[in-house]
Amino acid sequence: MNIFRFEFLKLSRKSRGWLGPILVFVLIMIAYPLTVEVSNLELGQSFFSVLWIATLLVMMLATEDIFLEDYNDGSLEQLSISDGNLSFVIAVKIFIYWMLIGIPISIIGFLFCIGITNSSQNSIYVLPIILVASYIFINVFSFGNALSLTKGSVLGTLVTLPLLLPLLIVLGKVIVAINFGLNYFGFLLLLLGILSIIIFIVPMIISYIIRAHLE
Amino acid sequence: MIKKFIHQFASPKTYMFQVNRAYPYIFYFSVIIYSLSVFWGLFLTPEDFVQGNSYRIIYLHVPASFISQSLYLAMAIASAVYLIWKVKLSVYLVRSIAPIGAITTFIALISGSIWGIPTWGTWWVWDARIVSTLILFIMYLGLISLHDSFNNFEKADKFLSILVIVGSVNIPIIKMSVEWWSTLHQPASITLSEKPAIDLVMLYPLFGSIIGFAGIVTCLVILSSKFQIFRREKNKSWVNDYV
Numbered sequence: 001m002n003i004f005r006f007e008f009l010k011l012s013r014k015s016r017g018w019l020g021p022i023l024v025f026v027l028i029m030i031a032y033p034l035t036v037e038v039s040n041l042e043l044g045q046s047f048f049s050v051l052w053i054a055t056l057l058v059m060m061l062a063t064e065d066i067f068l069e070d071y072n073d074g075s076l077e078q079l080s081i082s083d084g085n086l087s088f089v090i091a092v093k094i095f096i097y098w099m100l101i102g103i104p105i106s107i108i109g110f111l112f113c114i115g116i117t118n119s120s121q122n123s124i125y126v127l128p129i130i131l132v133a134s135y136i137f138i139n140v141f142s143f144g145n146a147l148s149l150t151k152g153s154v155l156g157t158l159v160t161l162p163l164l165l166p167l168l169i170v171l172g173k174v175i176v177a178i179n180f181g182l183n184y185f186g187f188l189l190l191l192l193g194i195l196s197i198i199i200f201i202v203p204m205i206i207s208y209i210i211r212a213h214l215e
Numbered sequence: 216m217i218k219k220f221i222h223q224f225a226s227p228k229t230y231m232f233q234v235n236r237a238y239p240y241i242f243y244f245s246v247i248i249y250s251l252s253v254f255w256g257l258f259l260t261p262e263d264f265v266q267g268n269s270y271r272i273i274y275l276h277v278p279a280s281f282i283s284q285s286l287y288l289a290m291a292i293a294s295a296v297y298l299i300w301k302v303k304l305s306v307y308l309v310r311s312i313a314p315i316g317a318i319t320t321f322i323a324l325i326s327g328s329i330w331g332i333p334t335w336g337t338w339w340v341w342d343a344r345i346v347s348t349l350i351l352f353i354m355y356l357g358l359i360s361l362h363d364s365f366n367n368f369e370k371a372d373k374f375l376s377i378l379v380i381v382g383s384v385n386i387p388i389i390k391m392s393v394e395w396w397s398t399l400h401q402p403a404s405i406t407l408s409e410k411p412a413i414d415l416v417m418l419y420p421l422f423g424s425i426i427g428f429a430g431i432v433t434c435l436v437i438l439s440s441k442f443q444i445f446r447r448e449k450n451k452s453w454v455n456d457y458v
Binding site for chain 2: 143147148151155156158159160162163165166169205208209212213215
């Protein structure tokens with residue numbers, strides 16, 4: 001419980017860390033209708049692609065310095081040699097990032113979804129999908145970030161970006177399923193299944209990588 | 216005995232000498248097989264009923280796409296070997312397979328899009344099979360750039376092999392994409408369990424071309440791995456003697 005509180009305070013006091021990505025997300029959502037000719041129908045059609053891409057890129061932005069500060073001030077090194085469980089701490093860290101960035105983004109995306117597609121019925125279905133998807137994104141990008149910890153975050157996240165592209169295909173299918181009333185829960189369960197694997201494996205891999213960095 | 220053989224073979228020095236002995240045989244054998252089966256495929260097989268002569272690019276496209284996925288699988292296995300048993304040679308192999316894999320994936324993409332013009336009427340579609348092959352190509356490039364961004368080889372090796380193993384989730388997605396999603400790309404014609412959906416007249420040269428192409432790619436991997444060994448072991452005395 002202590003770790004939760006500690007990580008929460010650390011991120012919430014660094015307002016650039018969590019407010020920045022949220023503001024970028026809002027900016028994308030506000031700016032994108034300006035680029036489309038004024039016609040609500042077209043706006044609704046392309047909205048979901050913009051939503052997924054914006055979520056993806058904002059999560060990439062959000063994980064930018066998820067481990068770097070801890071690495072520089074030596075707290076990661078201390079954690080790895082103390083008997084505390086490093087991968088658990090990393091999992092908590094990722095969870096806090098998702099809580100402070102992923103959840104607000106999902107709610108904002110959901111509100112924009114109601115506003116732009118004018119159908120609150122379908123938008124309710126979108127909310128759990130975007131919550132789960134953002135958690136998966138943030139996990140995978142943290143992995144990429146840990147890979148290129150000392151080399152700047154761009155390389156690592158770019159290298160792991162291809163891993164997420166199949167997920168984007170699935171997300172595209174979800175929207176089709178929602179619009180035509182098809183097998184929506186199947187897709188939600190698929191995403192939850194992916195998440196339940198990732199949520200355990202990624203922190204373990206990251207802790208291995210960080211130990212290798214510290215050697 | 217097997218254990219002894221593996222231990223001997225895992226040393227870069229023995230690998231180099233063994234490979235040098237086998238290299239000319241593999242090279243000539245695969246070049247002959249590939250050119251024979253391409254000749255057979257281009258001139259001796261009949262025209263396809265639907266596609267006419269355009270299907271003959273199959274003798275480049277199918278081997279290239281098959282090999283590009285197999286190479287990734289080989290990389291994943293080699294990375295696992297490196298992470299578990301710390302065999303240095305296997306990570307040299309991973310690094311040397313990556314550019315070759317990128318080339319074969321590129322050939323698969325290009326030949327596929329050339330084939331797409333007469334048969335589908337378009338050179339590119341954004342469907343699962345093609346996009347996932349493009350992802351494989353980007354993965355190969357990403358692996359190379361990740362490895363080259365580190366000055367410390369040991370760290371680079373570790374991160375490279377981790378990323379290869381994590382990235383191998385893409386392989387079943389590419390493999391099954393034609394069945395999970397409705398794509399323009401046809402499902403595989405040749406499977407282990409079922410009777411091939413391609414006529415035997417065309418199948419034999421196709422098998423020949425796959426074997427030949429695999430042999431040529433093996434030769435390229437051997438050359439590339441020799442380069443990696445020289446680059447990494449340049450301070451060892453045996454390399455100086457060898458050169």
